[in-house]
Amino acid sequence: MPFAHITGWGMHVPEPVLTNDDISKLVDTSDEWIRERTGIRERHIARENEFPSTLGVEAAIKALQIANLAPTELDLIICTSSSPEYIFPATACLIQDQIGATKAGAFDLQAACSGFVFSINMAAQAIRSGSIKSALIVGTEVLSRFVNWKDRNTCILFGDGAGAFVLQASDVPGGVMSAVMHSDGSGANSLIIPGGGARFPASELSIHENKHFIHMDGKEVFRFATRVMGKATLEALEQAKLTIDDIQWIIPHQANIRIVETAAKYLKVPLDKFIVNVDRYGNTSTASIPIATVEAIQKGQLKAGDKAVFVGFGGGLTWGAMVVEWTGPIPITKQVHPEQYRLFARLRSIVRRALRFIEGLFSRWDS
Numbered sequence: 001m002p003f004a005h006i007t008g009w010g011m012h013v014p015e016p017v018l019t020n021d022d023i024s025k026l027v028d029t030s031d032e033w034i035r036e037r038t039g040i041r042e043r044h045i046a047r048e049n050e051f052p053s054t055l056g057v058e059a060a061i062k063a064l065q066i067a068n069l070a071p072t073e074l075d076l077i078i079c080t081s082s083s084p085e086y087i088f089p090a091t092a093c094l095i096q097d098q099i100g101a102t103k104a105g106a107f108d109l110q111a112a113c114s115g116f117v118f119s120i121n122m123a124a125q126a127i128r129s130g131s132i133k134s135a136l137i138v139g140t141e142v143l144s145r146f147v148n149w150k151d152r153n154t155c156i157l158f159g160d161g162a163g164a165f166v167l168q169a170s171d172v173p174g175g176v177m178s179a180v181m182h183s184d185g186s187g188a189n190s191l192i193i194p195g196g197g198a199r200f201p202a203s204e205l206s207i208h209e210n211k212h213f214i215h216m217d218g219k220e221v222f223r224f225a226t227r228v229m230g231k232a233t234l235e236a237l238e239q240a241k242l243t244i245d246d247i248q249w250i251i252p253h254q255a256n257i258r259i260v261e262t263a264a265k266y267l268k269v270p271l272d273k274f275i276v277n278v279d280r281y282g283n284t285s286t287a288s289i290p291i292a293t294v295e296a297i298q299k300g301q302l303k304a305g306d307k308a309v310f311v312g313f314g315g316g317l318t319w320g321a322m323v324v325e326w327t328g329p330i331p332i333t334k335q336v337h338p339e340q341y342r343l344f345a346r347l348r349s350i351v352r353r354a355l356r357f358i359e360g361l362f363s364r365w366d367s
């Protein structure tokens with residue numbers, strides 16, 4: 001049975017930065033309150049012409065460059081997002097088209113902030129079963145479009161950004177070693193965007209009632225997160241037949257520094273075993289784990305041979321954790337340039353649209 005290795009990684013955040021002081025001009029809050037209660041100092045916010053697919057494509061190309069894998073080699077793309085571009089089609093399909101992943105099947109996986117852990121697990125299972133050889137996982141968010149900038153309980157928390165991993169099959173042991181996934185739909189209302197779906201489709205009333213914004217019971221989510229983070233970590237370790245002392249890093253979903261501190265106490269490990277960057281990005285939902293991972297690699301913290309736990313939690317409610325042995329890119333035999341496929345992808349997309357239009361004309365004449 002092949003092993004599923006993480007062989008590529010990339011992140012991309014939009015340039016504009018929104019500081020706590022900037023937010024204090026919008027709502028009654030302060031830099032001090034936000035830093036003390038959440039650990040967040042600033043977050044990145046997408047420009048008007050940036051979308052989940054825009055950020056996701058940038059992160060995906062970087063991940064493919066590290067993996068030295070051409071987009072045309074990809075078998076599967078899973079995009080996970082709490083702020084997808086549309087209800088349908090899947091954001092994964094937009095990314096597939098833009099990077100030129102001509103043979104990949106692409107779909108979205110919705111598990112709120114646990115989405116990245118769930119998606120890696122699904123891709124790893126497909127690789128382990130032998131049905132695919134490579135997969136691209138993209139977590140991408142433009143949550144700023146769903147934030148009520150008049151609600152101080154939520155607008156201080158979220159940020160925009162994207163992260164991506166490439167997973168590849170290998171006979172060398174390592175890669176994804178274990179994974180646990182959990183859900184509790186009885187907590188669905190604790191963290192929800194109620195409008196825009198089939199229950200509350202867009203209407204004057206739904207807009208008037210702010211149904212298209214994030215609604216959150218902060219205290220309840222906080223209690224839930226602190227309860228599940230440590231437990232899920234231990235469960236994933238047990239499944240991998242490891243203990244907390246066998247791992248070098250815990251890379252948690254970046255929601256609130258106090259949640260991480262509580263998990264550190266529960267697990268009886270020092271806080272510096274956790275990768276934390278919530279101070280600079282806020283909560284980027286599905287993108288937070290890959291963004292934290294990429295930064296940990298860039299800083300020389302996460303190295304080949306290390307074992308790490310990824311642990312996520314969020315709306316649903318959902319939570320999950322996995323143990324990964326970090327192996328890094330597969331040795332290069334021939335250099336590929338995934339970024340060069342973008343122009344070809346754009347041309348291909350235009351040609352296919354034109355062909356579909358022409359096909360439509362002929363089928364009209366046929367009937």
Ligand code: ACO
Nearest residue numbers: 029033037112113152153156218219221222255256314315
């Ligand atoms: N600035 C100033 N005061 C504020 C602010 C603010 N931005 N927000 C709330 N307050 C006030 C409240 O009104 C309250 O005042 P009161 O006592 O007069 O009523 C007081 O501060 C305390 O409010 P709490 O809600 O008790 O504050 P708490 O310490 O719980 O912190 C927070 C709130 C930061 C939201 C916290 O509950 C939290 O982090 N929860 C988890 C959120 C989370 O992780 N969400 C994402 C999950 S992942 C996903 O799926 C997207």
